[in-house]
Amino acid sequence: MKTTTSFAAAIVLAALAGGLQAQTTIEPAKPIQPKTQTGKLNAITDVPGIEVGNFEQRFTGTTVVLAPKGAVGGVDVRGSAPGTRETDLLDPTNLVDKVDAVVLTGGSAFGLDAAHGVMMWLEENKRGWNVGRGNVVPIVPAAVLYDPGRFGRAFNDRPTHVFGRKAAENASAGPVAMGNVGAGAGAIAGGLKGGLGTASTDLGNGVIVGAIVAVNPGGSTVNPATGEFYAKYLEVGDEFGPLKAPFAQGRATGDVFALGAGEPVKNTTIAVVATNVKLTKAQAQKIAEMAQDGLARAIRPAHTMFDGDTVFVLGTGTIDLDTLKQEATWGFTPANINLLGSTAADTLARAIVRAMLHAETVGTTPSYKDRFPAAFGK
Numbered sequence: 001m002k003t004t005t006s007f008a009a010a011i012v013l014a015a016l017a018g019g020l021q022a023q024t025t026i027e028p029a030k031p032i033q034p035k036t037q038t039g040k041l042n043a044i045t046d047v048p049g050i051e052v053g054n055f056e057q058r059f060t061g062t063t064v065v066l067a068p069k070g071a072v073g074g075v076d077v078r079g080s081a082p083g084t085r086e087t088d089l090l091d092p093t094n095l096v097d098k099v100d101a102v103v104l105t106g107g108s109a110f111g112l113d114a115a116h117g118v119m120m121w122l123e124e125n126k127r128g129w130n131v132g133r134g135n136v137v138p139i140v141p142a143a144v145l146y147d148p149g150r151f152g153r154a155f156n157d158r159p160t161h162v163f164g165r166k167a168a169e170n171a172s173a174g175p176v177a178m179g180n181v182g183a184g185a186g187a188i189a190g191g192l193k194g195g196l197g198t199a200s201t202d203l204g205n206g207v208i209v210g211a212i213v214a215v216n217p218g219g220s221t222v223n224p225a226t227g228e229f230y231a232k233y234l235e236v237g238d239e240f241g242p243l244k245a246p247f248a249q250g251r252a253t254g255d256v257f258a259l260g261a262g263e264p265v266k267n268t269t270i271a272v273v274a275t276n277v278k279l280t281k282a283q284a285q286k287i288a289e290m291a292q293d294g295l296a297r298a299i300r301p302a303h304t305m306f307d308g309d310t311v312f313v314l315g316t317g318t319i320d321l322d323t324l325k326q327e328a329t330w331g332f333t334p335a336n337i338n339l340l341g342s343t344a345a346d347t348l349a350r351a352i353v354r355a356m357l358h359a360e361t362v363g364t365t366p367s368y369k370d371r372f373p374a375a376f377g378k
Contacts, residue, residue, distance in 0.1 A: 038236050039200035042354075043176040044210030046200040047274040049316030052212060053171030054182030054196070055163050059151040059362060062105040062114040062163040063182030063196060065212060065272045066171045068127070071314035073099035073141065074284025078292050079268060082308030083109040083144035090312075092281040096139055100127050101168070102312045103142035104183040104214050104270045107158035115142040117164030143310040145216040145268040147186030151362050176212065179358030183214035183270065189299075189356060190220030193367045197355025201236070201347045205323050206276070209340060211294070211348040213271035215355040217309075219301045227372050229356065231298035231349040240353055246372040268308040269295055271351070273344045277323070279315030283337050288313040290341025294348030313344070 039046025044065065051066040075090045085103075089096050101118050105111040119138045122128055128136030149155040167182065176198045178184075184196030194217070200210040215221070223230055227246030273291045291311045295302040303309050326335035361367045369376060 036236050037202050038239060039202050039208050039210065041175050042200050042239060043198040044200060044212040044272065044274055045173045045176055046202070047208045047210040047316060048276045048318045050210065050274045050314070051171040051173045052176045053167040053169065054177060055166040055170060056181055056185035057163070058153050058157055059180070059186045060106040060147050060153065060158055061182045061185035062103060062111070062159045062167045063212065063214060064118055064164065064167040064171055065102045065104070065274070065314070066168065067099060067101065067314055067316060069316070070098035070100060071274070071316045072097055072279045072281055072284050073102070074281060074286070074288045074313040075141065075310065076285065076288035076292050077308070077310045078295070078303040079307035079309035080305045081268065082310055083112065084142065084310055085112050085115050086139065086141040089139065090141060090281065090285070092285060096129055097281055098129070098139065099141060099314060100138045101140045102272050102314065103140060103164060104272065105142065105144050105159050105163065106147040106183055106186045108144055108146045108148050110148070111144040111159045112142055113161050114159045114164035114167070115140045117161030118168045120161070121165050121168040141312060143270040143308070143312070145183065145187060145214055145270055145308070146266040147216065150186050150188070178354060180360050180362065184355060184359070187214055187216035188365055189215045189217055190222070192222070192356065192371060193359040193362055193365045195355045195359035197351040197353070197358065199239070199347050199351040199354055201343050203324065203339070203343060206319055207323055209273065209275045209343045209347050211271060211273045211344065211351040213269060213348060213351045213355060215269055215352050216267055217269045217299045217302060218267035218304055218306045219299045221299055221352060221356050222368070227375065229298070229353045230300060231353050234297070234346050234349050236350065239350065240357060242377065243375050244377060246374040267304070267306050269299065269302070269352070270308070270310050271348055272312045272314060273348060274314040274316065275340055276316045276318045277321050277340065278317035278319065279321070284313045284315055286337055287341045287344050291344035291348050294345035294352070297345065298349040298352040311348070
């Protein structure tokens with residue numbers, strides 16, 4: 001009997017061992033992790049099918065992101081004080097599926113007039129939604145930030161349709177100016193001079209993700225404990241330069257703690273993220289939702305009652321989504337969207353830091369480089 005029991009037990013153990021051995025030979029699919037690198041220009045214009053133009057005057061301005069061949073669009077609004085145009089149109093349940101341009105502009109709600117200038121310029125160039133008989137209706141979503149009355153300007157000195165037209169005329173697929181330009185000209189970020197910034201990420205196999213942002217939050221981009229940018233850890237290569245912590249942990253000065261005490265209810269960070277991957281409107285919207293995490297990584301607090309934080313996403317569709325070749329148990333498409341969304345968030349956060357590094361002091365509002373010269377070894 002004992003022999004029979006031992007033999008039976010041996011059979012069971014052998015079967016279990018064989019099962020375990022079989023299980024160890026099955027490896028789950030592993031996502032492809034591309035080496036992070038920037039695009040050639042480290043700008044949103046690295047994305048094929050995207051052009052950018054700026055126009056600024058007397059410390060206010062407008063930035064236009066053009067998609068000459070159209071782009072599928074999405075949007076996500078997280079701030080509680082937004083000023084926007086044509087965002088409902090981007091809902092996946094609505095008809096129009098292509099965007100001709102996105103406008104980022106100063107001027108608070110008055111600045112939405114800049115989008116009209118872009119719209120007229122596009123109509124003259126026969127770009128827009130075809131409504132028959134040779135007529136088009138350009139699709140131009142827009143978002144604004146608050147900058148009226150800053151830096152000695154009169155309250156009614158703000159962007160108009162002329163700003164939009166000139167920004168569109170200035171658009172190109174080349175390098176993008178940063179700092180006190182376009183929609184960032186009148187920006188203030190938590191007590192420091194804000195501005196316009198851009199960045200890009202090359203995911204390999206021709207897939208590019210780019211971001212452009214006008215940084216004007218009520219929160220701060222700077223860690224009060226060290227004087228460093230919150231999003232410094234996301235730097236790719238040496239794109240931020242040889243930055244140092246202005247002071248040691250725990251030795252913050254009163255000046256840093258006061259950075260967030262800027263102008264309440266006069267805020268908002270607005271951005272466009274683009275990729276050359278072919279997207280649906282629902283996918284573009286999801287990427288926009290994930291891209292908002294980039295604001296939260298770079299600005300604290302973000303998405304407040306006094307900010308109108310808005311992120312647009314454009315997919316120019318020059319390359320297939322499956323080119324990313326991301327694998328997961330739930331399929332290729334969701335995994336690819338995850339990668340694009342997480343990359344969009346990191347790229348947007350990096351663009352925020354670059355905006356702050358390129359901003360220049362105006363009046364009594366210092367730039368980061370002038371407030372923290374020790375960060376640059378000075």
